Amino acid sequence: MTSPPFRVGIVGCGAISRNHIEAFRVIPEAQIVAVCDVDATRALETADRWGIDGAYGSVDELLAAGVDIVSVCTPHPTHEAVVLAAAAAKVHVLCEKPIAIELESAERMIAACDEAGVKFGVLFQRRFWPAAQRLRRAIDDGTLGRPILGHASVILHRDPAYYSAWRGTWATDGGGVLMSQAIHHIDLLQWFMGEAVEVHGHVATFRHRIEVEDTAAAVVKFASGAMAAISATTAATPNLGETIRITGETGATAELTEFPEGSDGRITLWARGTEIGTEPVHPAGLKPNIDLSTINGQLIPHHASQIRDFVDALREDRAPAITGRDATAALRILLAVYESSRTGRPVRLAASAVPAS
Ligand SMILES: NC(=O)c1ccc[n+]([C@@H]2O[C@H](COP(=O)([O-])OP(=O)(O)OC[C@H]3O[C@@H](n4cnc5c(N)ncnc54)[C@H](O)[C@@H]3O)[C@@H](O)[C@H]2O)c1
Structure with missing residues (x-):
């Protein structure tokens, strides 16, 4: 087991690397010692901007410099190679979502980290919203009880310019609104x-000039017998953010809304028996279509909570809050939407080849 202070390396110096850098910088037991990017100039600029000593052009050079943790902030299909290289060097890994763009790739990453005995966490920082934790507690403590019906609505705007560089093709992005947002x-x-057991869905590309989907709708059946509907698009103007609504077996319903996109999720509806508490889903006076760097900036406190948990997991030698296995569940569902859309049939979800933790 490595011990603090943990030497941290950031792999990929694009938009989201700032969230990782800002989060690690305020953790006393961690020190960012190196960054790398295939664009070596970008690595140098990032190191300069944040006062980081090492700037490299590849993950192998960064690992050779000696780190205990790497944060993987690179495009989706490149996650696997970086995670496998880190595991081979016995370095703990925190990887941006999606874990991978194929299940077999995710399973290779999980197996490599298990075999190397390193911790493997994947970013889903929205689970750290206080409102998301409150909703989860309401399920566990019986206020909502076991969910019977759910809905996730993701109605977003992206400018055409968003779909540049690696975004927008099956090979380099792995998917569209489902895979990224x-x-x-x-x-x-x-x-x-x-656990989800069956998925039936459709995807289509209506407004953006991209290969991958800009719009999707699906129905998911869960092992408990519960069901949920998913609707998602990046073709909306203006951006209306995201809402999750859960009805539990007690009859109570809670709604969690993220508006504007990137802001903390808020409970906008809490209905139980004769009590109905509401908050406007889209409060007046907010600016629509805020730019991506503002959205990413607003996510920093929640990246910080998950990264704090990851460092605590190392100190306490326990699993991080969201492991590679945990992160594979969402990937399995969205890949089933793609398959169902292709075949026109519902997809039964096979149990993972990697046993549950
Ligand atoms: N958790 C969130 O809310 C959130 C938000 C935005 C992005 N992300 C995720 O973060 C990851 C990166 O997204 P981004 O928006 O920062 O992309 P980006 O294009 O802004 O940055 C990616 C960087 O990685 C570099 N790179 C590419 N291949 C590399 C390799 N093999 N080794 C080292 N560097 C490499 C590129 O040169 C680029 O600088 C993606 O997985 C994305 O889905 C997560």
């Missing part, structure tokens, strides 16, 4: 509702 809300839905 709604995966967070699918993760929350399955965290609240349990």
